[in-house]
Amino acid sequence: MLIGGIEAGGTKIVCAVGDRSGEIKAKQSISTRDPDETLQEVKAFFSDYELESLGVGSFGPINLNKNSDTYGMILNTPKTAWKHFDLLGRLQQDFRIPIFIDTDVNAACLSEYRHGAGKDVNSCLYITVGTGIGAGLVQEGRTFQGRTHPEMGHVIVPQHPDDTFPGVCPYHGNCLEGMASGPAIEKRHGRKGHLLADDVNVWEIEAHYLAHAIASYTLILSPERIILGGGVMKQDVLFPLVRQKVFGLVNDYVDMGNMNEFIVTPELGDEQGVKGAIALTVSEK
């Protein structure tokens, strides 16, 4: 039987049809406009397939409290057309099959855990460092959720001694996303990160912020593995810097094992989001 997956992002919505093994049979990327127009196109894509169930990894903030009247509804987002939009309700109306919904980062984490860089461990954290910074946690097969869902990209990080940049986060200024996201790099240095690949100082500062947040995640969540994805992490120079700084910050207080196996690259290319949406519908590893 076929399963549908939707990776709902702020700029595009990726739809895919796959199966329980994680294999993708068909895929389409749809640009995100207003909800009605966008979701009509989503429905049209899936209409060629007989689906057993549908998984959705969505941008946030989104209400994931199953006991709430507004479960599956987009919350207070700057994307005004989507603010308070009942995403799950609309999809249930369009598809009339079981629908499983979670955050985009939890979905991405789940597919790396099942099929990618986390397939040999019992828990992993997936962090995406791009336009925004977010993280999802899977522990023993279950994605982690709380009162609302975690917003790990917004932890406060100590200023790098050589950095006076105030940060770009409209809520917190100098939180992790404010200091280390793609837009933060561009605003601090005047150029996009991929044009600064050879500037050691750029990545020293970037690694400082990422490492402080990762040290906190490690001490608070104690994952077996941390997978770093997203556009900014395509700068390979970051991985050894981040590993070294996290090791120094934690200072052997908790066992992280071999750092090259603790902090790793993703294995699913850019497909962990939509594969994760499909994985949300399947309960075992």
Next chain:
Amino acid sequence: MLIGGIEAGGTKIVCAVGDRSGEIKAKQSISTRDPDETLQEVKAFFSDYELESLGVGSFGPINLNKNSDTYGMILNTPKTAWKHFDLLGRLQQDFRIPIFIDTDVNAACLSEYRHGAGKDVNSCLYITVGTGIGAGLVQEGRTFQGRTHPEMGHVIVPQHPDDTFPGVCPYHGNCLEGMASGPAIEKRHGRKGHLLADDVNVWEIEAHYLAHAIASYTLILSPERIILGGGVMKQDVLFPLVRQKVFGLVNDYVDMGNMNEFIVTPELGDEQGVKGAIALTVSEK
């Protein structure tokens, strides 16, 4: 049927006999010496009772990985007589009944969740601020564990602008425990915290560090409630300061509800540890 509970701390071991409701029938405090002498006294206390099972909330670090050969063994602790001591193995030999073991802070969190300040919510974080700083999380009835167990008291916190104190943590210097534990207050100000009750500056600095860590816990774990216990938190002036600073740091990015209900005092006096040990043996709320 009766249940035994052991709250194993570095200076004393509290033993109690209770039942599933959380009520304590008998209790004894034993000073912590070397393992053999101490555990003989523990065995003697329980020998008067017919126990169904035994729960243990232990100081750490302790191996809680059930798949490990050294499950239930104390790890690398400064208490040299207990280093690499097989606590669970010894108790299994002494008692020959089912034994449930977790960290002291997870146990304390579980009893507040079942019987105390967390009994009306689905998840809560219990933080103890005393000689050390530690935290335990309960989510939908289960205590949270990772690769090893979390060591949340050791997160790095940004220096208060008026504070030049380097911290007392032998591993990290200025982590939360290094800056905000009882010994940190005493070393920074030259007197114990309870003698400084009227010094506004002391609690302003203390609240700064606690609030930064609590804001991180909130963004990473998204608990429904945070319970602050331990000796340092007996300074009531801290609660409004911490609430106000956490609210400012999170800056409405995630919903914490009413701050007076989000950050609260414990309800079980100093019994949450041993009651939690008993609660570890009972699976439902």
